[in-house]
Amino acid sequence: xxxxxxEKYLLRSLENRLNPxxxxxxxxxxxxxxxxxxxxxxxxIILRSLKEESFPETLPYFWERLQPRLKEKRKIDPWFVxxxxxxxxxxxxxxVVVLFTAAVFLFIPSPKEELDLSQTGVFLLQNSNPLxxxxxxxxxxxxGNKHIMLLFSSLDETNDIGxxxx
Amino acid sequence: xxxxxxxxNSKEGDEEAFGVLVIKYKTKVYHLAYSLTQDAQAAxxxxxxxxxxxxxxxxxxxxxSEFGTWIYRIAVNHCRDFLRKKNRxxxxxxxxxxxKISAQEDETFPEEKEQEExxxxxxxxxxxxxxxxxxxxxxxxRDIQDFSYSEIAKILDISPGTVDSRLHRARKMLxxxxxxxFSQKGEGHEM
Numbered sequence: 001x002x003x004x005x006x007e008k009y010l011l012r013s014l015e016n017r018l019n020p021x022x023x024x025x026x027x028x029x030x031x032x033x034x035x036x037x038x039x040x041x042x043x044x045i046i047l048r049s050l051k052e053e054s055f056p057e058t059l060p061y062f063w064e065r066l067q068p069r070l071k072e073k074r075k076i077d078p079w080f081v082x083x084x085x086x087x088x089x090x091x092x093x094x095x096v097v098v099l100f101t102a103a104v105f106l107f108i109p110s111p112k113e114e115l116d117l118s119q120t121g122v123f124l125l126q127n128s129n130p131l132x133x134x135x136x137x138x139x140x141x142x143x144g145n146k147h148i149m150l151l152f153s154s155l156d157e158t159n160d161i162g163x164x165x166x
Numbered sequence: 167x168x169x170x171x172x173x174x175n176s177k178e179g180d181e182e183a184f185g186v187l188v189i190k191y192k193t194k195v196y197h198l199a200y201s202l203t204q205d206a207q208a209a210x211x212x213x214x215x216x217x218x219x220x221x222x223x224x225x226x227x228x229x230x231s232e233f234g235t236w237i238y239r240i241a242v243n244h245c246r247d248f249l250r251k252k253n254r255x256x257x258x259x260x261x262x263x264x265x266k267i268s269a270q271e272d273e274t275f276p277e278e279k280e281q282e283e284x285x286x287x288x289x290x291x292x293x294x295x296x297x298x299x300x301x302x303x304x305x306x307x308r309d310i311q312d313f314s315y316s317e318i319a320k321i322l323d324i325s326p327g328t329v330d331s332r333l334h335r336a337r338k339m340l341x342x343x344x345x346x347x348f349s350q351k352g353e354g355h356e357m
Contacts, residue, residue: 011334011337042341042344045348046290049290049291050291050310051309051310051312052287058193062188063189066188070221
């Protein structure tokens with residue numbers, strides 16, 4: 001085993017992550033190499049020092065001090081409030097759309113289809129009186145008026161500018 | 167109430183639920199910040215900022231990882247940003263640090279052995295501050311905070327293999343930097 005390789009293995013051995021056969025090889029290398037033994041000892045000191053680090057206690061009232069900072073930040077960031085509201089609004093708006101669509105289908109009657117009927121069909125099926133207009137004209141009092149209006153009502157074709165054709 | 171419920175309620179704006187999560191994770195986040203800065207006040211500020219960041223980014227937390235892993239990731243990134251800014255401002259040569267600490271008489275440890283141990287710890291922790299950020303972070307997570315390799319991989323979003331190799335380089339670099347201290351103290355010859 002070379003020194004470079006042994007350094008890699010001895011770091012693993014300090015964490016007990018070495019398989020037994022490599023462990024034996026490492027041990028025999030360390031027995032013969034004072035330089036690697038020195039390294040091993042230095043690594044042991046370093047790792048022990050790191051593990052022994054004493055942490056100070058967190059400063060008191062951590063959450064109590066954090067709360068006003070969150071509130072303040074929220075005031076500055078109205079988009080965040082919008083986002084929070086938006087999260088709740090999404091299912092609500094989906095529900096409203098579904099209910100509205102259901103109401104449209106259930107309660108609003110569909111418009112009657114316009115039938116393509118002949119004039120006779122219209123008279124018979126839609127219960128229209130074909131003589132209604134004539135009866136109205138005949139009920140006019142003056143004879144002159146009756147004749148003129150009957151004459152005009154018979155002319156139902158018009159030209160391009162909207163005048164009756166002769 | 168389990169953690170998932172607490173996270174869900176926090177997302178909906180329940181501050182009390184978020185408070186429970188803060189109380190659960192504040193110590194670890196604070197220790198992580200402290201191990202990277204060696205400054206109690208800065209660590210407290212950083213920990214508070216980490217939770218503020220997390221609160222306003224809760225809608226981005228999809229629950230693919232543990233909440234703890236997610237919050238440590240935020241903490242690591244936030245501390246890295248802080249260190250980057252700080253390093254730009256101050257860069258103390260390592261020799262000065264080691265010389266200064268070695269010369270100090272620590273009166274809080276009357277026993278010579280204890281005093282030596284404390285001094286050694288101080289030197290090691292101060293030397294970590296001179297390493298590049300990525301090595302400082304990985305040493306802090308593994309050797310100080312005692313996170314497992316897979317946890318570190320998740321927090322740093324790297325493979326466990328990369329954790330192993332980066333950690334190896336970090337320890338090697340730290341030992342190299344500490345060589346003057348060890349030779350000064352005559353340590354490391356035989357244990």
